[in-house]
Amino acid sequence: MKNLLWNFKKVFFRDTDLLTGENLADTDISEKTLETFRLRGSLKQINNIYYFWNYDRDFKLLISKLKFRGRKSIAKDIAGLIESGVKFVLERENIDYIIPVPISAQRESERGFNQTEVLLDALKIQYLKIRRVKNTKKMFKILEENKRNKNIKNSFFINNEIDLSNKNILLFDDIVTTGATLREIKSEILKKYRVNKITVLTLAAARKIKVNKGKI
Numbered sequence: 001m002k003n004l005l006w007n008f009k010k011v012f013f014r015d016t017d018l019l020t021g022e023n024l025a026d027t028d029i030s031e032k033t034l035e036t037f038r039l040r041g042s043l044k045q046i047n048n049i050y051y052f053w054n055y056d057r058d059f060k061l062l063i064s065k066l067k068f069r070g071r072k073s074i075a076k077d078i079a080g081l082i083e084s085g086v087k088f089v090l091e092r093e094n095i096d097y098i099i100p101v102p103i104s105a106q107r108e109s110e111r112g113f114n115q116t117e118v119l120l121d122a123l124k125i126q127y128l129k130i131r132r133v134k135n136t137k138k139m140f141k142i143l144e145e146n147k148r149n150k151n152i153k154n155s156f157f158i159n160n161e162i163d164l165s166n167k168n169i170l171l172f173d174d175i176v177t178t179g180a181t182l183r184e185i186k187s188e189i190l191k192k193y194r195v196n197k198i199t200v201l202t203l204a205a206a207r208k209i210k211v212n213k214g215k216i
Helices: 002-012 031-040 057-067 073-092 105-111 115-122 145-152 180-192 207-211
Strands: 044-046 049-054 097-100 168-176 197-205
Touching: 031 049, 031 057, 031 073, 049 073, 057 073, 057 115, 057 168, 057 197, 073 115, 073 197, 097 115, 115 168, 168 180, 180 197
Parallel strands: 049 197, 097 168, 168 197
Antiparallel strands: 044 049
């Protein structure tokens, strides 16, 4: 039913490119827009956080088309833009396990996929899944940091199938704003394992965490 609805929309409503506004036929993003993101998307680092883009209006349009309009093919386009940077981080940090940030079962059911996993699949990178066991409120709607921390508290479960002791872990997400979600995952990992280090790789970083020189 969901796929039928998307096909219906694509037939009866013209799809336009998110930056140029041109009509699109057989693609979800134009070459001109891809080139714009390619030029802006150099790998950057703040403490233990690596990211590619600023969390600005244009990036919001890009990620929204993937997450909320169900255009999974955009994951392949994004993967092409970040592939070399991802490989660089994996090698530089000597990563043993990659953990994509999970979304709640409810949101995954509504959306049909987890965007972080879809991106890693497009990159052909194996990852270790953890579970989100709490249906939290959407973090971007919560402005106060203490309320964000309370909202995300005890939201994740990490099973004991793989021993993470003395390993280098990479947490992978699409956006980091205050870092509350990533810090909670890190806390859950450290409750069970004495890991070597935890690094973060995200597509985009918000101004707040850059101004505060945030560290996860």
